[in-house]
Amino acid sequence: MLLANFYNICEMNKIKITPQRVEIFKELIKNNDHPSVTKIYQRLKKKYPNISFDTVNRTLQKFVELGLARVVEDFEDFRRYDGVIENHHHFHCIKCHRIIDVFDEQLKEIEIPEGLKNTFNILEAKIIFTGICDKCKSD
């Protein structure tokens, strides 16, 4: 996502291009380190001491609405527990938030790319499917 796209998308959606929004967007894409709201806020506060945490927070949410950004691993915002210890995959329904275990022979051994295997110690590779579940489909 480039800065030029940012302007286009803002105009298309008729949302105002404010200095804060421009700076927040630039900070978001600058080094792609998946920053939190607080991170972006802290970085911007150095250059623009007047910016508020709240604006950063709301702006990032707006960006997600507009398709300019995504929330990292965006599931529910509270902890859930799993009694199944063995490695397995999950399906998340985006409507009812059901989580369904996925056990599949084919997916059991995920091919870990050489680049990754050599650089990091990979402890787990888990597929997370998101979509709409059977119950919610029929609504």
Added chain:
Amino acid sequence: MLLANFYNICEMNKIKITPQRVEIFKELIKNNDHPSVTKIYQRLKKKYPNISFDTVNRTLQKFVELGLARVVEDFEDFRRYDGVIENHHHFHCIKCHRIIDVFDEQLKEIEIPEGLKNTFNILEAKIIFTGICDKCKSD
């Protein structure tokens, strides 16, 4: 994970087998619907009105320590944003919490099991690798 294992693991780790722990464990594995603390608390409160939210919360954490349970998609507990819109995978470092984008041709098309494809509307299939990153490996 079975109830018998629960007793064994508690004994092995010399933690007390209290009625609360037994009930919380049974509730966790009963229908494997990935319950939140609040869910388990609410369900148990019907039968055991004296149980406290706090005990449920701490017990579940204890279960994770002992390897009796897992936290679902257990990443950091605050929201992080991604400026990359295109589908891609992530590597999470469990030590420094860096998140690194994984783009890989081989992984681009994840084989979605027929069973899943037929039952749900799958919108995304994303692999989340967890492990220890290059920087943290050398510490």
Added chain:
DNA sequence: ATGTTTGCAAATAGTTTGCATCCAG
């Protein structure tokens, strides 16, 4: 001009902590 956006402050939700009491071993 005017309706959106901003900054502030207070509220909220989920989780955690401190501590006195209780109970499993």
Added chain:
DNA sequence: CTGGATGCAAACTATTTGCAAACAT
């Protein structure tokens, strides 16, 4: 008995909301 476990209440953290003032168009 005794140290770990429980229940309660208060604290904490991340996020959200309401509102008046400021600004982009």
